[in-house]
Amino acid sequence: MKTTNPGFVHDISNLERLRAGINDDESQSLRAAAQQFEAIFTQMLFKSMRQANEVFESDLMSSSNSKFFEQMHDEQMASELSSTGSLGLADLIVSQLGGEEDAQSPIPPSEQDFREAIKEAPLNLPFDTKGKQPDKAMVEKAADDALKIMQQAQPATFTAPLPPLKPQQNQRGFDSPQDFVNRMRPYAEKAAHAIGTEPSVLIAQAALETGWGKKVIKNAAGNSNNLFNIKADPRWSGNKVATNTLEFHNGIPVQQKAAFRSYDSYQDSFNDYVRFLNQNPRYSEALDQPADPVHFIRNLHKAGYATDPEYSNKVISVMDTVNRLME
Structure with missing residues (x-):
């Protein structure tokens, strides 16, 4: 599994490097683009879970400022996760689009690996969050919810082989x-x-x-x-x-x-x-x-x-x- 350093998620120079690298190394550019797509998908998961949790938030602990930093935190976490291939979506995209023709089908991470990746993802935030850290229970719940969504959306190439269909008889057509x-x-x-x-x-x-x-x-x-x-x-x-x-x-x-x-x-x-x-x-x-x-x-x-x-x-x-x- 290949990984890249995602840097700061809002650093637009990353896009410039991606654009410039298309002519230099097509396979590497494909992987970088696939990881960007995986990051966007992960951001959508986090955003949905944040919205579902809003009904339980307290007015004292919730404000527009805190939501702003939470959003930046989630975006950076999504970028870090995509760079390590924790979800496996980028590997699948690269494999199916032909970026790694001889690569074997990606093996999905175990549930434990996925949860650990969520909890231990390094967050290189270039701003001061004033010591505010994500609640551990919330992070673990986010990992569980994201895992369930990924399992439901998991394509056939990630699943165990289906049992062979029971052969049907009398398939030959009738001549007259x-x-x-x-x-x-x-x-x-x-x-x-x-x-x-x-x-x-x-x-x-x-x-x-x-x-x-x-x-x-x-x-x-x-x-x-x-x-x-x-x-x-x-x-x-x-x-x-x-x-x-x-x-x-x-x-x-x-x-x-x-x-x-x-x-x-x-x-x-x-x-x-x-x-x-x-x-x-x-x-x-x-x-x-x-x-x-x-x-x-x-x-x-x-x-x-x-x-x-x-x-x-x-x-x-x-x-x-x-x-x-x-x-």
Whole structure:
């Protein structure tokens, strides 16, 4: 970690030296500018904490003069801290802007190191504060508050590696309706057996909802595997993804944003579909007479599964195609 002598924070010759050094050593100038930025950021932290503490100040101990010297004290402390790299922000800026291409990612200081840096930062103040020293408890509180803010703002390069995402299955796209039917058939047969209906109606419903698998809702990992476009209501505690959807209100299609459930696999999607129907009393009529797939999907539609007034007719039409592909 490189350090520089910050000097007096209000010495404008520092800026002149920074400007003059740009052509001499670009990397050193970048580091100096990064430290200036870190100092400004630290000053903002101190200023916010001072303002939060004003409500507890006594009129006898607080005046415009004392606030003036407190501000100069805080600015000098921020300059000293930035010169020692206590926060690590300058190192990060230099690394990301290419000033030190071969430098390793900066290692964040420990909490104890940070607190000690705050408490022990040398203050080269060129004025007489008449013996007034910052309260120790206030300084330690400032260190704690600043540390919390830095931890919350800490970029990903400062954190431990995230655990790898659980690999999702069935990421390969579908080549054709026949391919969709062939790959969905084992899942549909299992789910249809649990419901007591025909697998073709479930495949048809999934085909209509996803455009034969080509329009499955995407998430950050690539595929939500949500074949039936089941929304993530308050009862859902699993992964979810937000996207635009077309809903019908009084027969009029309206675009709106909604949260949908996200699964690790297509098998999970079929399993949750069965569970979703069984856990919702409004679908009891559809589940009471599931043997006839036409009656099943019409009762499902009637119970409010979809807002499209032609939903059940569309599923039945697709089911005719599915039955031919399953022969």
